Amino acid sequence: MTAKKTKQKTNLVPEILKMEEKIKDLEEKLSRALADYANLQKRQDEQHQFYATLAISSFISQALGVLDELHLAYKHLPDPGLKMAIDRFESVLKNQGLEEIKALGENFDPETMECLQVVEGEPDKVIEIRQQGYTLSGRCLRPAQVIVGKKLKQ
Numbered sequence: 001m002t003a004k005k006t007k008q009k010t011n012l013v014p015e016i017l018k019m020e021e022k023i024k025d026l027e028e029k030l031s032r033a034l035a036d037y038a039n040l041q042k043r044q045d046e047q048h049q050f051y052a053t054l055a056i057s058s059f060i061s062q063a064l065g066v067l068d069e070l071h072l073a074y075k076h077l078p079d080p081g082l083k084m085a086i087d088r089f090e091s092v093l094k095n096q097g098l099e100e101i102k103a104l105g106e107n108f109d110p111e112t113m114e115c116l117q118v119v120e121g122e123p124d125k126v127i128e129i130r131q132q133g134y135t136l137s138g139r140c141l142r143p144a145q146v147i148v149g150k151k152l153k154q
Contacts, residue, residue, distance in 0.1 A: 056097075056136070060093060063089075064141075064142060066089075067089060070086050071086065098134055098135070099134065099136075101135060101143070103129050103146050104128075105125060108125070114144070114146070115147075117148075118147075119152075120150065121148075121150065123151050124150070126144075126147070127146075130146065
């Protein structure tokens with residue numbers, strides 16, 4: 001090799017190292033940008049789901065009043081056709097993410113229950129449900145109105 005070629009090679013080594021450093025830097029930036037984009041998509045999906053749930057919760061809240069009236073009607077007029085209609089209506093609401101709050105016999109939970117009255121009974125246990133409570137997609141839509149037991153002093 002000639003002296004000129006050797007000098008050119010030694011001049012290229014620092015440039016190659018700079019280029020490799022630049023490539024690593026760009027790869028890191030690309031990786032961060034892709035992760036940021038994936039997080040943005042995830043947040044947008046969560047927001048869309050939240051807004052969809054919010055929109056449907058207003059309708060379902062109104063439908064719960066109708067469901068309460070249907071249950072009351074069935075209590076006074078136990079008709080198999082009415083029961084079938086109630087079951088179908090409850091099925092439609094369940095498909096939208098509505099779930100009953102299990103309260104009877106459970107410990108009182110202020111997050112999902114509203115205490116209407118305290119009577120003598122097993123402490124902190126729900127003795128009676130006055131109005132059924134519901135959650136929608138894991139969030140309390142309507143708290144259960146309950147009567148809670150307590151050891152009363154004599």
